[in-house]
Amino acid sequence: MAHDHMIEMLDLDAEVLHDYHSDVIAWVGREAAENPRIVDLGAGSGTGSLALARELPGARVTAVDVDPEMLAHLRARAQQAGLGDRIGTVEADLDEPWPAFGPVDVVWAASSMHHMADPAQALASAFTVLGPGGLLVIAELDSFPRFLTGTPDEPVEDAGHAEMDKRRHEAGLHMHENWGERIRQAGFTELTERHFDIALPAPLPPAAARYAVVTLSRMRHGLEDRLTATDLAALDRVVAGLPGRDDLSVRTDRTVWLARR
Template sequence: MTHSHLGEMLDLDAEVLTEYHRDVIIWVGSLTPDRPHIIDLGAGTGTGALALARQLPDAEVIAVDVSEPMLEHLRQKARTLGVTDRIRTVQADLDQPWPNLGPADLVWASASLHHMADPGHALTQALATLRPGGVLVVTELDSFPRFLPDEAGAALEERCHVALAELRVEAGMHMGEDWGVRLAEAGFTVEAERHFDIALQPPLPAAAGRYAQLSLQRMRHGLDGRLSAHDLATLDALATGVLGRDDLTVRTTRTVWLARRP
């Protein structure tokens, strides 16, 4: 999947799961001091950075990502929303020594830690970047959402998720970690862990069809040899035809950990 398609999928996630994102941002925003300095680690297209900047009008946000195309997309969105004066972008590989980003009152890491080669190192760096009493928010997902409500479609989705989970393990990705334990090991005090079981039923937002299509296409990448030729052909056909369906659902689980530097 190209950077543009990945960026589109991230934007669609924010649009389709708007209630979940709003609940988390309001909760986190209520815990920040006045005029907070915020760092978004692995900012992508800016779902967290931009939402926090809008929720906290006196906040200054640094959005960090390894991808310059993602950061350019974020900057364009910031201009549209009128918050460019409070958002700065930094291109950096967070598996390498970090640039000087702090001191911060809030560090936000949404679906980014599992991509890092050494998330323990990243957590140690985040701890050092925070002011005493500062907060780290970690958000992680269990998998891509599930969309297909019919029995055959749901069974195929499940086979895809099982195969993708095996691929992630082989690639050394850190999906399914107990981030509460990892945070405590890094020196944080874990104050909260919230699970969000999301189950959206039709009628869905207009963007849901495209969100499902891109998600199915992204799942398809890398599955050659992992599923039968029949399953792969069926997945391709489903991804092509999903835009015309009005029976889609969106089922996913997100977990948010809130931890504080002592």
């Protein structure tokens, strides 16, 4: 069930934050080679691969992930969207030596670089697989989505986020890297950075409200063994009361870097 919720959360992120994702994809389309060959690192449920193939009609995408269930979901979505002939999948652990991808024009890494055990090595691998003039795209979360800003339950959500931040830090995730500097150190040039401050006001449409339910339910699951009984009860109360609320909003920050090989 937790795995299903992860897939649903990723798919809802693409749907709810459609304007952000479309803006980034259009930007990549303006900068990439014609009919680009794209590798999507840590493709997850396939939101990036599908959007790239859909918005860049000549693109061919190789979606890479370590999770076979994610890749199966991605392939099914690609077939359903009529994009199965332009999206291929590769199961691989990107912390190990990378597979031979062939000629690559774009390396796309959306919310995946912070999972790499060695970001410097991952960027070196990206530099190696790209051809001259190839494009590196890194999109990362500056803050995870918040839904209860300005409501009486905001402190409960804040406490959950604070504990999740500690858990990510203990797990060794690279959440607050200076990606611009790391990209330069890897040898890339023509670096451009854009920040996106996303705020969707209440009341939310049904998909966004469902996004809140799935996201905060995953938070509750992830903090099962970390919060006190009192804090867990407060979070349970909030999650149970989410459906039907008309005061939920969406606030998150993303940063995107584009650079040349």
